Amino acid sequence: MTISGIVRLEQVSRHFGATRAVDAVDLTITEGEFFAMLGPSGSGKTTCLRLIGGFEQPDSGHIVIDGQRAEGLPPYRRPVNTVFQDYALFPHMSVGQNVAYGLKVRGQGRAERDREALDALRLVRLDGLADRRPSQLSGGQRQRVALARALVLHPKVLLLDEPLGALDLKLREEMQVELKSLQRRLGLTFVFVTHDQGEALSMADRVAVFDRGKVAQLGTPEDVHDRPRTRFVAGFVGAANVLEPAVSAALGGPEALVSLRPEKIGLLAPDTRPRDDALEARIVDISYQGAFRRLQVELRTGMRLSVQVAASISASFSQGMVVWLNVPSAAFNLLEAD
């Protein structure tokens, strides 16, 4: 593991007209990690990935990949390969030819590249389908071909653009596990872009949350989920409650902008008031979420909070009921003032 990181972005900006798609981003990706760039559409995460891949060039700033300046280099001069969102398989070639393409343009002999392509297909458990056309494969299989085609070149970093976006839910969960185990087995740096926070949190070692062209927060999944730094991160990652200073103080927290996770708010029945200054709230909505229930409660002030309770105790609450809120002081998470 190098100290400087396998990929480093220094004050990188990319503008499209007046839009700052990527705005002075600093980012260091460590060798061998599974790194997620998470954000809503238009947040700059995809442009950032394309800047690393070489499909975009920065307007300013530096990009260093594996110790080498990469800005200005075309995609084919960078030790990275990309799995495209639409997979971008070549329709006029067989699966085997698709995977061997990168070796072919490098001038490798037929026998050698066929053998390596087969190895790569075996890695993604698709050996036996080498003679098929991409149009004859399912979505999940195409995704694996795209993976094999990128991995066969032994890149230093594998870039994945919304790799699971086009798959249905069940397949997506399977591929999450498979991608993760593939990454561990190969010990390779994976950088993937997603707008799905669940996907980012469950797969990545570290997550960069993008907001309007900037990295709003960079940290482990626990960091960004439990200790968001800004109002945006708190809302986007895990839909936490964001409380203004006065509301926070009224609930027993610090008089500052804070976030409060829905599962950390306790609800007590009307006859069990926890403290003299406890706040009361009315349940306005209960929605079924499987193992738990998500409740909307309304404070006297009209402010609404989202509360999560286990299914086992949810039976004691009903819509319209007035309850006491009990929030442990450790549950308040300070946010940067915006």
Added chain:
Amino acid sequence: MRSERQGRGLLRVGAFITLLFLYLPLALVVLYAFTTEERSYQFPPPGLTLRWFAVAWSRTDIWSALSLSLQVAAVATLLALFLGTLAAGGLARTRFFGKDQIALLLILPIALPGIVTGLAMRSSFDLLEIPFSFLTIVLGHATFCIVIVYNNAVARLRRLSPSLIEASMDLGASAFQTFRWIILPNIAKALLAGGMLAFALSFDEVIVTTFTAGQQQTLPIWMLGELIRPRQRPVTNVVAVLVILITALPLVLAYYLARDGGEEHP
């Protein structure tokens, strides 16, 4: 419904009359290639014979005109394939100031009346003191052949996913390798269809050719000359049958190729 049935019957009759109107003259041209009467076209032909095919075969003026037309069409088509593909490649995906205007200027020659194109080229060749020759005929034809190839290529390129090209570059291919291994195989059918269409158009072109040819005669020009002299008239019809065959085949092929090439590859 009675009126609906009547309407449909009328429509059928109308379609039949239209087809008759379009194809009866062609049928007559073919018929009189076999007539035994050589000076006038009387109906019905007094008798049928294959004699004119033998006569046409032995006429050297027909052979030289046919050969010139085939050569002009071939060279004009090749030129159009080269330039049309380059123009399409340059304009299909890029964005720059004045791009729409350039695209319009590229297509304009096909909308211009042939007589204007012909006149313009003739005066240009005069001004530049280029003698009328094989080359000037080719240049005249290339003006509209390029448009045909360009249109076919640009339509296909627009449907090609841009990520295919990025994927190729990502996998280490240079621009030339990407063109050779990814773009060309995907637009080949469209190019072939455009090329055949261009060939057919060039092969039977009269108007521009009359302005840009010197003493040479392409096949259509030869036919035009033949109509004035009533000597061995059915020979002209024999040549017309030949022209129908030479132009119809590529057109039919181009139609099927273009249809085939239109299929989206998932």
